[in-house]
Amino acid sequence: MGDSSWSTGLHESRYAYDLIESVHVWALCLFFGLAVMFDLRLLGWTMRSIPVSEVARRLLPWTAVGFVVMVISGALLFSAIPLRSYQNIFFRAKMIMLVLAGLNVWIFHSGVYRRVTTWDLDRITPKAARVAGALSLVLWICIVLSGRMIAYNWFDCDRQPQPAIINFLTSCVPDGSDH
Amino acid sequence: MSLLAFFQWCEQSGIGAAIRRSSWLFPVIEAIHLLGLGMIGGAVLVVDMRLLGLGLRRQSLAQLARDAQRWLIGSLIVMIITGTLLFLSEAIKCYYHAAFWMKMASLFLAIVFTFTVQRKVTRAEEARMSPVWSKVVALVSVALWSGVGIGGRWIGFS
Numbered sequence: 001m002g003d004s005s006w007s008t009g010l011h012e013s014r015y016a017y018d019l020i021e022s023v024h025v026w027a028l029c030l031f032f033g034l035a036v037m038f039d040l041r042l043l044g045w046t047m048r049s050i051p052v053s054e055v056a057r058r059l060l061p062w063t064a065v066g067f068v069v070m071v072i073s074g075a076l077l078f079s080a081i082p083l084r085s086y087q088n089i090f091f092r093a094k095m096i097m098l099v100l101a102g103l104n105v106w107i108f109h110s111g112v113y114r115r116v117t118t119w120d121l122d123r124i125t126p127k128a129a130r131v132a133g134a135l136s137l138v139l140w141i142c143i144v145l146s147g148r149m150i151a152y153n154w155f156d157c158d159r160q161p162q163p164a165i166i167n168f169l170t171s172c173v174p175d176g177s178d179h
Numbered sequence: 180m181s182l183l184a185f186f187q188w189c190e191q192s193g194i195g196a197a198i199r200r201s202s203w204l205f206p207v208i209e210a211i212h213l214l215g216l217g218m219i220g221g222a223v224l225v226v227d228m229r230l231l232g233l234g235l236r237r238q239s240l241a242q243l244a245r246d247a248q249r250w251l252i253g254s255l256i257v258m259i260i261t262g263t264l265l266f267l268s269e270a271i272k273c274y275y276h277a278a279f280w281m282k283m284a285s286l287f288l289a290i291v292f293t294f295t296v297q298r299k300v301t302r303a304e305e306a307r308m309s310p311v312w313s314k315v316v317a318l319v320s321v322a323l324w325s326g327v328g329i330g331g332r333w334i335g336f337s
Contacts, residue, residue: 018332021332022329022332022333025213025329026329028216028220029217029221029224030224032217032218032220032221033218033222033223034220034221036217037222037247037250040250046247046249046250047238049242050235050237050238055235058236062233062234144217145210148206148209148213149210151206152203152206154202
């Protein structure tokens with residue numbers, strides 16, 4: 001994949017990579033910002049006078065839009081540096097946490113959210129909703145942090161020696177020669 | 180003291196030097212800065228989308244703006260602290276970087292606009308507010324804050 005002309009072009013382009021990264025950051029504000037607002041509502045920390053279902057109905061479609069843009073721009077960024085990213089410990093952590101965040105969304109929507117009409121304006125939201133909100137908040141924060149760290153990879157395969165555990169987690173095969 | 184001399188003094192400050200010496204301080208501060216940006220994005224967008232007739236619309240604008248403003252100010256404080264630290268570590272680079280000045284100009288305008296013009300709109304009686312004017316205010320707000328975020332991202336590109 002890294003040898004394709006597309007990947008090389010993106011990697012070496014003066015502006016394309018920077019532009020896509022800017023789109024990624026902009027969409028982060030849309031997706032992460034609104035997702036956090038919803039999580040804060042689930043925790044009862046903001047917009048308490050607005051029913052949870054109303055916040056969900058009005059804001060979540062926009063987080064979905066933001067998420068699609070994040071995935072597309074993220075995939076493009078990945079395609080510019082595929083092997084390095086694949087062997088990047090922060091990239092791997094980010095992907096695992098994305099799956100966990102997805103599971104959290106699924107559990108929330110198929111569980112406590114189904115009964116939202118019974119707790120829409122409760123002063124204190126149900127425990128399951130607060131747990132989902134807190135988990136989502138922590139996971140998305142960690143996803144953003146690890147995403148930013150992908151660019152500063154202290155554990156890059158080319159920076160040997162690394163502890164065996166790191167090489168195991170990143171599927172690196174140090175060849176022993178100096179680079 | 181000239182502006183450049185001031186930037187040089189910032190660059191030579193102990194804090195700036197400490198951040199430069201560390202291999203992880205800059206990335207960690209930058210990552211927190213990015214989280215703050217995302218949070219500002221959420222707080223700005225809920226209000227601007229409300230003004231545009233997207234997103235939340237049944238509740239009073241004034242209440243929504245009050246709710247969001249707390250988070251906006253909180254994240255602005257985080258941004259300014261982390262941003263100052265990042266700046267101290269590379270002040271000279273910023274001095275010569277167009278993106279830095281573009282960002283500072285957008286930031287100044289965004290803050291002034293949000294706390295004057297936009298605040299007036301969000302506190303006005305909605306029935307008396309022209310819908311076109313509300314939308315213009317929202318679009319200007321989104322444009323200015325986007326300038327801050329994107330300008331910031333471009334400081335990192337040489």
